[in-house]
Amino acid sequence: MKNFSHIIIHQALVILFGFFNKQLLLTGIIFLMFISSCGGQSIPAFNKQNSFQYLEKQCEFGARVPGTAAHLKCRDYLVATLRNYTNLVTLQPFQTTMPTYQKPVTCYNIIANFYPNQTRRVLLCAHWDTRPWADRDPDPANHRQPVLGANDGASGVAVLLEIARIISIVPPNFGVDIVLFDAEDFGTYGQNDTWALGSKQFAKNVVKNYHPEFGILLDLIGDANQEIYIEQNSYQYARSIVDKIWNIAQRLRIPEFIPEVKYEVYDDHLSLLEIGIPCIDIIDFDYQHWHTISDTPDKCSPESLDNVGRVLLTVLFE
Numbered sequence: 447m448k449n450f451s452h453i454i455i456h457q458a459l460v461i462l463f464g465f466f467n468k469q470l471l472l473t474g475i476i477f478l479m480f481i482s483s484c485g486g487q488s489i490p491a492f493n494k495q496n497s498f499q500y501l502e503k504q505c506e507f508g509a510r511v512p513g514t515a516a517h518l519k520c521r522d523y524l525v526a527t528l529r530n531y532t533n534l535v536t537l538q539p540f541q542t543t544m545p546t547y548q549k550p551v552t553c554y555n556i557i558a559n560f561y562p563n564q565t566r567r568v569l570l571c572a573h574w575d576t577r578p579w580a581d582r583d584p585d586p587a588n589h590r591q592p593v594l595g596a597n598d599g600a601s602g603v604a605v606l607l608e609i610a611r612i613i614s615i616v617p618p619n620f621g622v623d624i625v626l627f628d629a630e631d632f633g634t635y636g637q638n639d640t641w642a643l644g645s646k647q648f649a650k651n652v653v654k655n656y657h658p659e660f661g662i663l664l665d666l667i668g669d670a671n672q673e674i675y676i677e678q679n680s681y682q683y684a685r686s687i688v689d690k691i692w693n694i695a696q697r698l699r700i701p702e703f704i705p706e707v708k709y710e711v712y713d714d715h716l717s718l719l720e721i722g723i724p725c726i727d728i729i730d731f732d733y734q735h736w737h738t739i740s741d742t743p744d745k746c747s748p749e750s751l752d753n754v755g756r757v758l759l760t761v762l763f764e
């Protein structure tokens with residue numbers, strides 16, 4: 447009796463296992479047919495909480511103003527974080543003078559390369575420094591305070607660090623160069639040559655045979671109340687990239703990307719456009735805390751980082 451029941455159980459298990467196996471096989475075949483009918487690899491998920499932690503972490507150092515201890519600590523943090531994801535992280539130091547307090551400072555562009563043998567390349571960039579003066583603050587008493595830059599600085603970097611993590615695990619269709627520019631934000635309003643010093647430095651030193659297919663700059667993309675209009679210079683000088691990005695956003699049903707041209711912004715993308723790299727600026731210039739002491743993490747949201755991160759991942763993996 448004992449032996450007999452053992453045989454029945456064994457037989458039942460063989461039948462059941464065979465059934466589930468066939469089911470699994472069938473599911474696998476259907477999945478593979480679905481993937482091949484999509485014509486490309488699947489797009490990895492963007493982890494918005496992870497990205498938001500990168501934003502908060504940068505702000506914990508305080509304002510990242512060149513010439514301060516917080517600036518150096520954040521530089522080391524960004525380098526160490528990127529080195530978790532690629533061995534190819536380099537610093538591009540340069541000397542400059544802060545215009546209003548005439549102080550010579552050392553600034554650092556941070557460059558991280560992924561899949562250096564890939565000939566098709568994309569440049570992704572953002573500035574990591576923050577403005578020394580909150581000179582748009584409604585209270586003039588704050589105009590000499592530095593800007594914490596949760597949105598203006600940390601948000602673009604936060605998305606790129608999360609992209610770095612993802613592409614270190616799953617190779618995208620392109621080789622990727624992530625460049626974090628320093629010294630973007632201590633310019634004088636109306637004087638273009640005093641802004642975007644890091645990208646000017648990068649452009650001046652770029653190797654002759656470096657020809658990324660296109661570049662995407664992120665700036666001020668973390669506002670919880672996000673509205674990303676098309677920036678005028680991007681539209682004028684890199685229209686096909688603009689079309690690509692806003693079309694993807696529309697397909698992904700991200701209404702925060704608004705397909706209308708609005709502001710003209712002098713930003714790091716101009717330095718790249720000037721040396722022939724078609725680069726657009728994804729920027730949400732409707733940010734009421736811009737250059738005020740209120741540009742803090744509570745004005746930003748993981749969902750806004752996610753919107754931009756998902757669009758970028760689609761560009762890289764589709």
Ligand SMILES: [Zn+2]
Nearest residue numbers: 577598631737
């Ligand atoms: Zn700024």
